[in-house]
């Protein structure tokens with residue numbers, strides 16, 4: 001979404017709130033709900049509206065896991081790090097996703113195909129470790145399974161990993 005659209009959408013949301021600091025989180029949630037993430041220009045507009053420093057808005061956005069600084073990808077990848085998944089190798093799965101996609105949690109691949117995030121228990125502990133891909137829980141996700149899922153999206157494993 002180009003800049004003027006971001007500002008127009010942000011200002012429209014701001015007009016529904018009184019300019020008071022306690023409204024910061026509801027405003028951030030509403031803007032992210034509309035734009036899919038929180039662009040810098042939107043955070044600056046929010047700071048101006050609430051008469052607080054932009055760095056304070058940025059601090060809140062980076063503190064809470066629910067907020068995104070990057071636009072969502074076409075496909076969302078959420079690695080479960082709840083207790084059961086953690087015990088069964090959730091961090092190994094996360095590491096595999098990070099290496100294969102070349103991004104860290106809360107980031108989006110440069111081609112905007114995938115975004116990566118972590119979640120707490122998604123209620124499928126018997127399938128641990130779980131990764132939720134486009135809303136669908138994938139069971140027992142180890143590095144090989146990560147490759148398989150990415151292949152189903154037409155993304156080949158890196159050449160050095162091919163046997």
Ligand code: FES
Nearest residue numbers: 080082085121124
């Ligand atoms: S801990 Fe991952 S689904 Fe429950």
